[in-house]
Amino acid sequence: MVLERLDAVRWTSKPIRATGALLAFLTIFGLYRTSWTSGRPGGVVKGKANHSSCGNAPQDHVAVVIKTGASEADEKLPTLLITTLSCVENLLIVSDLDADFHGYHMHDVLANVSPTVKATHPAFEIYREQIRLRDAGATLQQLSSTARDQSDSHKAAWELDKFKFLHMLNTINVEMPGKDWYVFIEADTYLVWPNLMAWLGQLDARQKLHIGSPSFMAGTKFNHGGSGFVLSGPVVRAFATEHAGMAQQWDERMSQECCGDYVLALALTELGIPVSGAWPMLSGEHPIFTPYGPAVWCQPVITMHHVDSNVVDSMWAFEKQFAAQQRPLLFKDLYEHFLPQGLPSSRSEWDNRCPGSVFDIRDPLPEDTKIIFTLHRLRTIGQPLPDHITKANRPYTTDITTKLTFVAPDLQGPNADRYARQISSGLQEYIEAASFQHYLVTGTLLTYATASANVRDLCTGEAKVELGYEDYILGLYDFTGEVMKFGITAMATSGTLPISGPGRTLLTDLRALRAGLEGVRFGGSPVAREVEKKAEVMRVSVEKVEKALYGLTVRAGERPKGWMPSEGDGGRGEGVEV
Numbered sequence: 149m150v151l152e153r154l155d156a157v158r159w160t161s162k163p164i165r166a167t168g169a170l171l172a173f174l175t176i177f178g179l180y181r182t183s184w185t186s187g188r189p190g191g192v193v194k195g196k197a198n199h200s201s202c203g204n205a206p207q208d209h210v211a212v213v214i215k216t217g218a219s220e221a222d223e224k225l226p227t228l229l230i231t232t233l234s235c236v237e238n239l240l241i242v243s244d245l246d247a248d249f250h251g252y253h254m255h256d257v258l259a260n261v262s263p264t265v266k267a268t269h270p271a272f273e274i275y276r277e278q279i280r281l282r283d284a285g286a287t288l289q290q291l292s293s294t295a296r297d298q299s300d301s302h303k304a305a306w307e308l309d310k311f312k313f314l315h316m317l318n319t320i321n322v323e324m325p326g327k328d329w330y331v332f333i334e335a336d337t338y339l340v341w342p343n344l345m346a347w348l349g350q351l352d353a354r355q356k357l358h359i360g361s362p363s364f365m366a367g368t369k370f371n372h373g374g375s376g377f378v379l380s381g382p383v384v385r386a387f388a389t390e391h392a393g394m395a396q397q398w399d400e401r402m403s404q405e406c407c408g409d410y411v412l413a414l415a416l417t418e419l420g421i422p423v424s425g426a427w428p429m430l431s432g433e434h435p436i437f438t439p440y441g442p443a444v445w446c447q448p449v450i451t452m453h454h455v456d457s458n459v460v461d462s463m464w465a466f467e468k469q470f471a472a473q474q475r476p477l478l479f480k481d482l483y484e485h486f487l488p489q490g491l492p493s494s495r496s497e498w499d500n501r502c503p504g505s506v507f508d509i510r511d512p513l514p515e516d517t518k519i520i521f522t523l524h525r526l527r528t529i530g531q532p533l534p535d536h537i538t539k540a541n542r543p544y545t546t547d548i549t550t551k552l553t554f555v556a557p558d559l560q561g562p563n564a565d566r567y568a569r570q571i572s573s574g575l576q577e578y579i580e581a582a583s584f585q586h587y588l589v590t591g592t593l594l595t596y597a598t599a600s601a602n603v604r605d606l607c608t609g610e611a612k613v614e615l616g617y618e619d620y621i622l623g624l625y626d627f628t629g630e631v632m633k634f635g636i637t638a639m640a641t642s643g644t645l646p647i648s649g650p651g652r653t654l655l656t657d658l659r660a661l662r663a664g665l666e667g668v669r670f671g672g673s674p675v676a677r678e679v680e681k682k683a684e685v686m687r688v689s690v691e692k693v694e695k696a697l698y699g700l701t702v703r704a705g706e707r708p709k710g711w712m713p714s715e716g717d718g719g720r721g722e723g724v725e726v
Contacts, residue, residue, distance in 0.1 A: 201464075201471040202235035203342035209328040210348065211238040213320050215312055215373070216254070216335040218245035218278050219305045224335035226250060227457040231464035235341040240323055242316040244308050245278050255323070257315040258308065262399035268640040269403050270633040271307035313373065313408030314387075314395035314415060321388035328353035330384050333376040338455045338463055343448045343476050347429065348378070356382045358416050361432050362425040365518075366540060369423045370413030375432035376451040377409075383421055391419065406521040426450075428479065435459060440483050448476040462486075515544035516581040520630055523584055527638050529648045530591040548578065549606045556611035564614060569674070572619050578603070579615075579623025584630045591648040593661065596620050618675050621668055624661070625682035631658055632689035636696050645697055655697060658690045 214233070216225060221243065229250055233239060241249070246256040258266075258275055266272045320330055329348050333339055351357065357380040360371025371377040387394055394415065402411050413423050428444040434454040438444065455463070466485055470477055519541045526537065551574075559567060579599060586594040599620055604612040635654045638646045646654045665686060670676045 201342070201468040203345055205342070205345040205349065207237055207345060209353070210331065210345070211240060211320060211324040211327045211329070212236045212331045212333065212339070213240050213242055213316060214333050214335060214337075215242050215309070215316060217305050217309060218243055218247065218254070218282075219274075220335055221249060221254065224457070227460045228335070228338075231460055232339050232341060232467070236339075238324055238327070240320055242312060242319055244275055244305075244312065245282060247282060255319050257312050257319045260315055260318065260396065261311050262396045265311075265399045265403050268637060269307075270636055271305075274305055275308055310405070310408030310411070311399065311402055313412045314398055314402070317379070317384055318388045318392075318395055321384050326381070327384075328381050330379045330381070331376065332373070332379070333451065334374050334453075336454055336456070337374060337376050338452045338460055339376065340449050340451070340467065340477055342471075343429070343450045346476060347426075347448065347450060351380075353380050354382065356380060356386065356421045357424060358383060358413070358421050359424045359426050359430070361427045361430045362423055365407070365410050366543060368410065368413065370407075370410045371423055371425075372432050373407075373409035373412075374453040375427075375430045376453075377430065378426075383416065386419055386421070387416070404521070404525050406518045435463070435482060435486070438479065438482070440479060444479040447479055449479055449482060515547045516577040518544050519581045520584055523581075523588060524630075524634060524637065526588055526634075527641060527646075529588055529646050529654065531589070533585070533589060549608060552603070552606045552613050553608045556607045556609060556613050559613055560611055568616060571613075572616075572622070572675075575603070575613075575615060575619040576623040576626060579620055580626040580630060583624060583627040584634075587627075587631065587648075587657075588634075591652070591657075593624075593657075618670070621665070622675065622678065622682060624665060625679070625686050628658060628661060628665075628686045628689045632693050635693045639696055655690075655693050658693060662686060662690050 212233070214225070214228070221241075225241070229252070239252070241252050241254045242257045243254040244256060244258050245254060246259070247254045258272075261272075266275070316332070324330075331339075331344065351359075358371065358377065359379075360377030361375035362369050363372045364370075398411060398415050401414075402408065405411050417423070428438075428447050429450040431438070431449070431451055432453045433439070435452055438452075452463075466482075467477065470481065470485075522537055522540045522544075526534075555571065559571070579594075582599060582602060583594040586592070586598075596615075596617060600615040603615040607613055631654060635646060635658075638644075638654075648654055648657050666683065668679075670679050
């Protein structure tokens with residue numbers, strides 16, 4: 149089924165083409181802060197829905213689910229709740245912590261995740277830590293600050309997020325049963341409520357529909373979670389009632405995959421419910437980077453992604469002003485309002501985000517993250533990669549090759565130093581993934597010389613990307629975290645510490661790497677502070693393996709039958725040798 153536009157919308161203005169647009173968002177967001185407390189599940193607080201920009205369509209048949217995490221709620225939710233989400237009468241907040249927040253209740257949808265997965269998956273240590281902090285009376289600001297300061301905590305929270313996708317269907321079916329439509333968004337998704345209601349009014353809620361902004365992974369079509377997606381009532385009831393227990397049945401598979409929206413598509417497809425697309429109405433683009441042109445010009449705007457509080461405030465102010473026109477808000481309107489003079493013909497130092505820009509890899513490459521997730525399916529060290537692992541990671545490696553080849557021409561001569569920091573995160577993530585794979589296959593550390601050669605070889609053109617020594621070292625710090633997760637998972641499933649070579653174990657390797665990295669000094673280098681933070685995370689990673697091994701071996705007689713270690717298990721790590 150192709151669901152591309154509101155049939156009632158027609159626009160005759162001549163569209164223009166632009167690769168990007170810089171929106172002049174000037175509204176300053178007042179900083180909201182709140183405390184949070186442990187709360188019992190209660191009724192959902194309804195929005196006021198008293199703004200003219202909300203429209204007047206009946207909405208009792210529609211529920212909106214906003215997915216967030218305790219580590220980000222204080223930063224992202226307040227502005228959404230007092231702007232666009234104030235239109236919503238039936239709003240449910242799902243999270244990884246049971247708590248009260250701004251008059252709403254955040255529902256912990258991870259409580260019913262498979263006990264085995266919760267006990268063995270490393271990311272659930274932050275879940276248990278959040279509960280301990282809450283019960284100790286800590287504030288939400290403290291939890292958010294901790295997550296921002298510790299990259300390891302941020303990654304764990306990101307991994308936890310995927311487990312919410314299936315379990316939140318069970319929660320919404322209990323808290324708001326019998327709705328025609330369930331709309332799922334994230335804490336950085338902006339929702340244009342009148343356009344959503346007008347669009348849903350044209351669809352048949354009796355059909356089993358899974359509608360969103362399609363993406364592809366390993367040849368499988370799925371709807372991108374950050375863009376928002378819509379499930380008809382029959383879909384939610386089929387999953388949560390007719391096939392009760394399905395979420396837990398998929399938890400083990402979820403632990404092996406990178407993304408919850410991808411697994412949601414797999415699970416619903418198993419029930420005979422295909423993925424349908426509604427792009428660009430449901431869009432994963434930030435307003436700045438929307439590809440304005442004929443494909444989107446006359447299309448209604450329903451969602452936008454990666455919006456911060458300033459963007460939300462600006463969009464809400466514009467929506468209230470635009471409501472007097474009494475027609476759907478189009479992408480054309482966004483462009484003309486925020487850039488009334490259009491794009492300048494030229495601008496110094498301007499990046500137009502065309503392929504080949506160094507900014508294409510300014511952030512960690514998602515392909516590297518997917519490679520790491522796939523490698524975590526392994527349980528031994530020193531063996532060739534199985535064919536299914538190689539096959540699963542091949543498309544990700546191809547994408548990395550494509551990106552590096554595109555940016556390489558822009559990183560020659562003086563530009564290599566000029567843009568070094570812009571591409572640093574992407575190269576660090578590559579080293580983390582490449583080192584992890586090299587270690588699992590050979591039981592040895594990927595050297596700087598080999599890593600540099602690999603990066604150059606990934607560039608298929610004449611121009612090559614050169615790997616800086618600082619990026620190599622920073623990537624190795626992150627690599628220790630993956631080794632820690634691998635070791636704890638292996639101990640939990642096999643009951644033994646992985647052997648990496650003659651007279652060596654994963655723990656002795658981690659200790660040797662820790663000693664080596666602690667001997668590296670960057671002095672007054674711009675990355676010195678980043679090294680200091682990553683070094684602390686590395687030390688914690690090694691200690692977690694030591695404590696898990698101590699609990700598995702020394703204190704085995706004190707544990708209940710069937711106990712296996714997890715990241716959070718206590719015990720003395722000092723003096724444990726293997």
